[in-house]
Amino acid sequence: MLLPAGVRIDGRSGAVTPATGSYAKHLSELAGLYRDKAAHAAMVAGQDPLAYEVVDYRHQDSDLAFGTTIMAPGRVGDEFFMTRGHFHERRECGETYYTQSGEGILLLQSRDGLVRTVEMKPGICAFIPPDWAHRSINTGDEKLVFVWHCAPDAGHEYGEILEKGMRKLVVARDGRVEIVDNPNFVS
Numbered sequence: 001m002l003l004p005a006g007v008r009i010d011g012r013s014g015a016v017t018p019a020t021g022s023y024a025k026h027l028s029e030l031a032g033l034y035r036d037k038a039a040h041a042a043m044v045a046g047q048d049p050l051a052y053e054v055v056d057y058r059h060q061d062s063d064l065a066f067g068t069t070i071m072a073p074g075r076v077g078d079e080f081f082m083t084r085g086h087f088h089e090r091r092e093c094g095e096t097y098y099t100q101s102g103e104g105i106l107l108l109q110s111r112d113g114l115v116r117t118v119e120m121k122p123g124i125c126a127f128i129p130p131d132w133a134h135r136s137i138n139t140g141d142e143k144l145v146f147v148w149h150c151a152p153d154a155g156h157e158y159g160e161i162l163e164k165g166m167r168k169l170v171v172a173r174d175g176r177v178e179i180v181d182n183p184n185f186v187s
């Protein structure tokens with residue numbers, strides 16, 4: 001039998017206590033995500049910075065899981081650090097992203113190609129409907145920390161987004177954040 005628990009979440013650091021697991025992605029593990037291959041290679045050959053970490057609280061016998069994603073600030077060329085982006089394997093499963101600190105953009109894309117964005121900043125809880133791909137992008141100068149909440153067995157389907165990219169890119173242009181068409185998107 002699962003027992004109730006109070007889980008501490010630090011909105012600045014993203015620490016989850018107690019956590020049941022975590023993983024980290026360095027830039028070298030995110031090959032293919034960025035347009036500027038030379039900039040990516042140079043950063044990987046240098047410090048290979050940590051791009052993001054995911055910390056979770058999940059139990060197999062529960063229908064709820066939550067945790068944090070902690071995204072470093074940074075850019076590869078003109079593209080901000082971003083997560084890989086995924087659909088859920090279980091297509092009926094949605095998710096929420098509740099931003100705790102920092103600022104960013106949640107980029108969403110439906111199976112049939114609709115694109116939407118939701119601002120990520122403290123106080124905004126993004127609703128991610130079932131079967132929308134979602135990618136978070138840190139557009140600020142600080143860590144972007146958000147609490148996510150979904151079914152523990154929702155699963156991650158990365159393939160389509162990794163192969164085709166997303167229809168839009170979030171880039172820095174003249175000191176501003178802009179959402180532009182992805183010239184390399186494969187429809």
Ligand SMILES: [Fe+2]
Pocket residue numbers: 086087088095134150
């Ligand atoms: Fe998700």
